[in-house]
Amino acid sequence: MSESKPQDLYRETVFLPTTSFPMRGNLPRREPEILAGWESEKLDDRLFEQARGRDVFMLHDGPPYANGHLHIGHALNKILKDVINRAHRMSGYGIHYVPGWDCHGLPIEWKIEEEYRKRGQDKDSVPVLQFRAECRAYAQKWLDIQAAEFRRLGVQAEWANRYATMDFSSEAAIAGEIGKFLLNGLLYRGLRPVMWSPVEKTALAEAEIEYRDHESTAIHVAFPFVTDPTPAKALQDVAAVIWTTTPWTIPANRAIAYGPDITYAVVRVDGVGDNATLEPEARVLVAEDLIAPFCEAADITAHHVLYTLPGSALEGAICAHPLRGEGYDFDVPLLPGAHVTTEAGTGLVHTAPAHGEDDFNLGRAYGLEITEMVLGDGRYADWVPLFAGGHVFKAAEPVCQALLEAMQRAVAAGTAPCGLVARAVLVHSYPHSWRSRAPIIYRATPQWFISMDGEGHLRERALTALEKVTFVPAQSRNRLTSMVAGRPDWCISRQRAWGVPIAVFVEKRTGEVLRDAAVMERIVTAFRAEGADAWYSSPAARFLGEGRNPDDYEQVFDIVDVWFESGSTHAFVLGHGDMPFPADLYLEGSDQHRGWFQSSLLESVGTRGVAPYKALVTNGFVLDEQGRKMSKSLGNVIAPQDVNDSLGADILRLWVMNSDTNDDLRIGKEILKQQGELYRRLRNTLRWLLGALDGFTEAERVPFGELPELERWVLHRMSELGSLVARAVETHEWVGVYPALHGFCAADLSAFYFDVRKDTIYCDGASSLKRRAARTVLDQLHRCLCAWLAPVLVFTAEEAWLARPGNAESIHLQPFPELPTQWHDPELGDRWAMLRAVRRVITTEIETARRDGMVKSSLQAALDLPLSEAEAARFDGVDWAELTIVSQADVSIIAGAGSIYLGEDGAQEGVPHGIPTINVATGHKCARCWKVLEEVGQDKAHPELCLRCVDVVRDGA
Template identity: 70%
Template structure:
């Protein structure tokens, strides 16, 4: 009989793996089938039922409150990243025995959606202002509803589990009622006030913007040095006589709004006289300029002064009380321009003197306010100078540089002709710098003082102070992000919550026409809330004011406010209509959003909740980074580097995307692209093959085969110990919310500890030992445990694959997502055994390296052809001599040779007495190859009935 025929004869006696779990995942097709199956079996309802049972049994409740995305387009990769992390965390807590309810939500109001509807109007040649407000709001509502439905479906396709039928939306009537009720809380406690202050303003969108709605891009600005002639010199010895204070600005359009010049008491200043200037310079000889001493040389260089003399040097304190004239005096700007001390003035650039336009700068505004200087509202909401502005009426501020400079030059010429101090344009240039833009229109914004509604940060309610105190008890992941949020809260101005738009929840308050005081009446506010509950915020537009004011007030005495509330206030209020319900904690255990939300949702939620309830709405904050392409570039359609989650779902599967998320350092910015996703596909296949190997090895397994821990070989006990170590890492992640590195660790366990080591060793026992053999039963006992553990631990991430691997063994009626993480006996954790096996594996690596060398040199073709002479010292023999090294290194024969007195080659000894013994020696094994197990043994042929088999295989086939 030839060898091939002998092998064929015994093929059916080998216990080869068998499983319905395919090698190829086919995820793009399989995942929708699993989603449909979950719907068919009512998995969400079953999860809910289990939560109810756990709540009744007193289990811990875990609540992750969902930050609402905007309902205005298909999901992008950032959405997928964030929701997948949330889903992994929620699933992990649920499978860890906790009560978990996840209520997904949407932000449906405000400029993003309103802007899309306006775009549709513009394309159709319609003007938004000509459309009735209720019709416009209805169109916004329908638009948001459509995208909410689309995004919900796309999130579910990603495998995100939640109460999708019970989602929240800020445009729900109940939500709108709660939002206006929250506004009322600030109204009634006195924190809400109407005031005039510069805010970020979009001339394109004609509304105030929050800091979170701003992004910075490079922008080319005209820069000018402008001379303000001194009109009143109160310095000692009148050192400013005939001089001009010079400012530098990157916003020439603000010159018409100038009301003061700021200096710093701690800066030294000089008055210089011009002796010579370049031909190109606007500067004239004998002109006297007031500038900071430290900036004199750079100033002269920039404005073309080639020679100058210093007339006076003095401290900034000397400037107190001095007054300049506006460079446009005589042209409708005939008012004093006082010199005022301001700590914000520095010598980093410019002249050490700062032009103050209180309508267009925060520092300017507060300095002028402190000196009772009024604020002139010169710029309209579209960015155009008002008709009342001399010289510049009707000009857009972004087109004002030329006319502003022309008028300054004209002022210079007039002053020169009249023999007056230098006035107007000293020099002009340009600069490319980072400038704020609206993140929706991508257009530059301005600071503009307009009457707005604010929430005070530092009044009697002490919201800022209380918010900072509340953050001391909040856990931050990663820890270093704490400083980011606290510094933002510490330095932020009062919260501007009003927007000049139409789609949203109105700031539903009344203002007395005569006193201009806001009406603070709890009964009025309650009537508004009750109306909103039934009719939504549209009630504010459809009802007469008397409906809300009641009989106690005359509606004719009040103005009804129609500004809408900032969407960040709305999303910051979501805790009020989501948390604290049945099985939902307040404060939430966790808020988890992108790193940009420190200036957005994290902060608005904190300020809103502290202002109304005195506590933070969250116990912990987790922040994830942004997604970049493979080269670290921001994704954009123009670069063609956008990775859409829908495309990944359709080509590779959602589980690949989920694996990418959890294999990444989500605390930092992440990268994604075809090559990175291909790498994730490779990692996925290894994990899938691990599951497939387990399922194949467990074919026909029953509980009757199981062995107790005490009867397991040491190798199996080592595997169980490793499971306890993996479990500890997962439990720590659940406790701390720090998941970075957890699933790479689990992949390494599967690939290195299992596939490359344990499976490799036990393959022979599983395939060739008899069914009742204790070694085989022990291996299958551990495979059973491994399958249960890995399916459970992978389920939060590979939610589809884990379900498939569970169903392949237990049937489709069972779901891994109704299982808990396994509870591992403390007995399995054996540090002493683990330390011993670290050494065993180290010796094994040395031996397998020699085997590979022998294979490359042609000594053997496969490891089972090898015989090994393995030398040990006395100590090594005592430690490692009892192991079946032929089994461990997968060869046919191992002879152990103890070399008395030799130095150890594999362990560290305190005293090395002799020479080290020889390394492993590889030779060709003697005997014949067993036709069933392929080991080369001298005993092959001893059985007359089965002369082609070794004695073990004879026993099995007999």
Template identity: 70%
Template sequence: MSETTDYRNSVFLPQTPFPMRGDLPKREPAILERWAASDLDGALRAAEAGRPRFTLHDGPPYANGHLHIGHALNKILKDVINRAHRMSGFAVRYVPGWDCHGLPIEWRIEEEYRKSGRDKDKVPVLQFRAECRSYAAKWLEVQAAEFRRLGVQGAWAERYSTMDFTSEAAIAGEIGRFLLNGALYRGLRPVMWSPVEKTALAEAEIEYHDHTSTTIWVAFPVVRDPTPGHALEGASAVIWTTTPWTIPANRAIAYGPGITYAVLRVDEVAEGSGVHPGAKLLVAEALIEPFVEKAGIVQHHVLYTLPGEALEGTVCAHPLRDLAFETGEGGYHHDVPMLAGEFVTTDAGTGLVHMAPAHGEDDFALCVANGIPVAEAVEDDGRYAAWVPGFGGIHVFKAADPLAEALGRAMTASVEAPEERAAAGLVARGTLVHSYPHSWRSRAPVIYRATPQWFIRMDDADGGGIRADALRALNDVRFIPEGARNRLTSMVAGRPDWCISRQRAWGVPIAVFVEKRTGEVLRDPAVMARVVEAFRAEGADAWYSSPPGRFLGEGRDPADYEQVSDIVDVWFESGSTHSFVLDQPDAPRPELGFPADLYLEGSDQHRGWFQSSLLESVGTRGVAPFRALVTNGFVLDEQGRKMSKSLGNVVAPQDVNDTLGADILRLWVMNSDTNEDLRIGKEILKQQGELYRRLRNTLRWLLGSLHGFDDAETVAPSEMPELERWVLHRLAELDRIVRRAVDTHQWVGVVPAIHHFCASDLSAFYFDVRKDALYCDGPSSLRRRAVRTVLDRLHRCLCAWLAPVLVFTAEEAWTARFGDASSVHAGSFPEIPELWHDPELGERWVRLRAVRRLVTTAIEGARRDGLIGASLQAAVTLPLAAEEAAEMGALDWAELLIVSGADVRVDPDARPLFTPGTGGGSADPGAAFVHRAPEVRVAPGHKCARCWRVLPEVGDAPASLCRRCEDVVANQEAAAGTGAGVDA
């Protein structure tokens, strides 16, 4: 050979069109276009015939703006689960859906009205509803396109929305089911009410924020005293409240029957105190100290103590009873009885709670149970009704000052009265910052307000009912994570009757009639059938455009009936989606089936969609609409803060798609613990980009090393070297992880396990060790064929396992080898032979790699000391204990260590280098080598011009080769001479 011979072309270096740079923002849209052009979705559906069915029912997002990062998280999780089930042999039909009715859309249309100076109340209802429908339709299409850009696969052409005519008909039909089974009723009860939006709200529409409330302590004079010895004569019961505006609606005072109360006499007060010396005040004994401090009472003494049960039959007067008002008729002359309430505690206040039955659940229940009427004193917009003495027209959130002023005048009047009177009026005033309910749409505080609403009854008189049935149904539901079970069951167990009515216009009307004469609800199946049929043909607008007689039918006079104008709660609508998406045996989606295998939403949906779906389905069908529930956490910024435009920390999925690519976003989701709250930001996405780069480089190296691979090269596992069989074992372990995730819907940790395998087991170890065999062994070499066989399995497995997550990259890596006519998504997860799984072999290679790490540390030390340059310039003597030598001595350590020579020296007195249970090495690796450190020396011989190993067999000429390389080059030259090709 000539001294100038260049052997680079004889080395089998990787060759692949799969680029190192992903360039995902450009490449992903092109892949989407190719899928659409080839009708991949249609091919997938056709291939699923005869397979067992898996149905993940989509919780409908709200169609009123661009997708946010929470949408992306949720839809990507769903897509991964769906794709993985399809590749596991299931027929998967994912029908995306949208929630299109309700207040948020109305609010947007009303905002446009306000900007243009239009009065919404003067716009015909059908015109207003048409504008809402158009708005929702626009955003539905925008969001659908954004979901598809994320790589989410679904039956987009068959999507559902709650505003489809068929959906509106089905929702009306579900209301009818409750109507006809007697669970639907109209009643007067306090509900969460938004004065801004002028409608009742569901608990799921409430969020809690810090709010500063005025607090007041108010004295109610006792006017009837049945206590022994008349202990309360001349005394006043003192209440404390954080809602002063409810005082005009007061009708009673609650006490705790098990609480000890005290009548204290005021002896001396501080300047500015609201009470006067001589006043006798009733408070809980345990709360005297904080009370007198707040009230400015300097000296006092206790006259009596008495048990709470002794207060039964006591009656007070309203503190504003004797005050004259210029506005409002009547006055505050009603009795204020004291009633036993088990909910009263001594945690704060005075141990006495004022009861305004129109403005609190406990208040309402206690007063109604005692026959006390409910006064509706607050209008829809939060202002007192005109008849409320002294406060008519004042907004309740602006009432603290005028109320305090009036109560102050009442106290002064009681003090200055010529006859001796018990104290009546304002005792003290303060402020409190506390968590308070707000509407999550308007961000404005809400109130409890008693109004006539439509409810679904949770309990039957016999102890059964929807609540009991729902709790039983949940026993058969799988929760992921399991801890979520307690959250949902406790919410169902403690919730009140379901208020389903809203005083708005954009939604499905509660299409029922009430007989005016009796107030009875008309429960006629024929009427409901006519309503449903009309809605199916014309949509819910038919309720507003048709005369009532169309639905009432012959024999009824429409003048005798009230046609209900309330719309149904959007949570009832979305909770009914199973009825028109899943439970349709005739049309339009019979293949989906009921109940769904899985519902997957954010953890907030325990009080939202999960709960409404459960109650709706149990109330109409007796079963839960889902077999399993998966919940994901919320997305926060990198500092753990909630995202908001004001903080400038919003990460929009559209921006990530355009700058990094959807696969990076998908990788972020699946690399996270989605059971908990997730964090995202520039640095976190940068880290995901690094992880992606490692995965992509793994795929690229596989593709390059498989250039020209032919099935004829395949080597059976039994013929493979031990190292290759270990890689197959690792594939078997990962296969079990992936299949367990499919079975359990628990994907946390799966992608990190795959990434670790690629980065640690493959790139940092196996690929490094086997480069020499791949690049320099001859094509017929059993070792090289075995390596390429394993690489083929690796490529197929990794592409398949990554396909549900990195949908674009896995497809690119698949078609780079098999061509655009195929798709990884049309395939299945590989079937891994059971014989690949060899735990004993796996444990053996844990030990071998631990020892290898200890030796390579010594080699790196020699490199740093300048003894060698590259590791192939080194030869190593490895000292092993006797038992280690018996296990490891026969291995080709030169190959494993990537050095040019290695031998083993047996040290019968040495302890093992590897100690199990110490994390992959001796508890003190340095100490292990004190007396038997591996000897690293310069390898004897010369460098092979082709493989670069330094061996004695290599001549000293620059073009000299080792024996292996001589044989390979000779065979290549012979093949070239005969015209046969070589895999180079």
């Protein structure tokens, strides 16, 4: 039988940590079990009941689109919302978080049409109600999938009370909101250019656009002057030259814009290169500042400026269309335009009023013809000379060829230049549909608009409403206000089938929209009972009522822009029951300044006169570890479902709250691995607390006034963190909060306080004041850390909370602890900041001694610490052996010495003294606490123990 080592004899007398909280989280397995437990305990119902009677904090959920699995951006946004909601609930607010979904619109239509195309079926031959039913079923399928995926992320919400834009009640509310704009006069139908997708055959909103590199044909075109208003007839035999990157719009040209304050020059061509289409002696008009780049583009090798003239002299001048004689026999007036610059081109701007915002505004101001020559699928109408039936994206070649032939005819006839001057390929940023990834065009079509200006003053009222809104981060205010200030009238019509129709009637005889409140009420009532399908299944007479002949009215079947739908969600979520209006907070990605934030603002101001939110919080986009956009082709996509299955949702949640969510975030395998390490430190902190608190009872608790200074310092640090959390709740500014909390756990607790107090907790007697004081603070730490971590580590905090005997109710039903004001002691904080700075100097010397082989552990060391008189006074009462975890410590006070510890504020004049000295401790090692002390062996009954351990063993015996 082997002999027991001395330390084995006393193992049972040491208070070693004991807890059921495992070291390994095993989150992928444990989290679903916790979710199932919450479901069986009806935690959501209990949280709903808890909210009764409380002041409500309302975060209105921006609806994600129900058409696929959640991506990492969804996870970021929903987790951030969930943290804010949970923190407000634990701060005493009632939370009614109603998750929502956007269910109508083109992406879902596109998916159903894809299925038709696979079957060789024509979508237009399918009855509209059948098509809409298929779209509804598709949206419902993905809504259910996404809801389950959000719940797996730990997001708490009123899932049974969720909203969807395709619910009958929602469709009725959206129709009602359209009706309000109709009745207040802000809704009108007009012909003007809108961003149009020839692939999807519908108008698009700015928020549905992405800019991608696109290769365009850029051309310079000569328009010969036919009427010259200048006194000297200076423009006879001269051609005005324009530059455009959209050759397909040349057939729609109806004017040329000039800058009244720009100086123009009549340039005579003296020499040309092999690629020139102009001949020597040709005369052209361009801006003086752009002569050099123009000559380079036109391959003009020599030229001469005949004379210059101010732009204002061009007033009244008229050119001929370059394709005159080919069906384009109309005048092209020169008109002053404020948008004309000399940044590029020629300083003369080709103007096609049907295909550009500036062009349209200029054309409308001067009564130009707005030609609808391009059809919805991007083809020229059959009546368009030369190009009928051709697609605009394939028009560059035939247009250039026609213009080249026109130039050749002009050269042969010896007349002023007319037609193609130069051609080049330009790669530039161009708007594309973010769904089809196809380029879009500007196309004038009759559409339904909400007026931004005029009698309703919607723009002005919206900008005024924004002045009362809080923005996080603050600089995002400029983005939204500038977008509202500069946006055109809101085009809300779409030429599709799956959505809420713009349920209005237009009188055929007058073209006037019917503005009748009773008609709108009948429409809304029908939608509420049957959904928007009622518009397609019912005769018009049902809505028009008695006294009106349906044959006299056009029933509008355009659907409303999905941004109007989502912008209307406040109308059917907020302001009902416990849901206050306006919301306290809207929180979405930074792209929603041109999307949901803006549409919600305009919709609410237009119908209610106020913004639907008090504050806006913006989060950034998610990029990969190299800062690249995620894409399947790059293989850098991180799916939240994969993170849940491999690491756990708490790791993903921790990543969100450890990031700067105000900016773009990065994620990848290495970053998630780092988050896993941070998580393990937090988990180990909780585990150590639970182990050290084994058996703690209220009888042990030590009043604040009797706590040692070190314990009071920990409470001070907790008060600082409590204030940090409270401030984040109030301001919605959470960046840096959880990194600070992790730093507290890792640096203040694990690497310092726990390290210093392990000896006390493990080896002091149960009745020791110091041990009871430490465990009193550990109890507070456990309560606070579980609560503060609960909004983020929703599963781990629950597990750590319930692992404590006596805690039967979920941590998510608990409030944040109210910390006594007496805990806050900045002077004590400063003192211990200095003490820890000195301690770092000492531990560096101990580590050096350990590396050199002098000692194997710090408890084998003895410390000789020289201090100045000022330092000795400042550090009076400090147990340096305990603080630095050595067995022995001596302090030497050196009179008149300067300081290397306190810095300039505490330094005294004199010669700086030496650094701490580490020696080998003398005496024997205590078999129970492992300190090396001279007193070991003095007790004959327990010769292996120090006197402190002798007392503990005796009392225990």
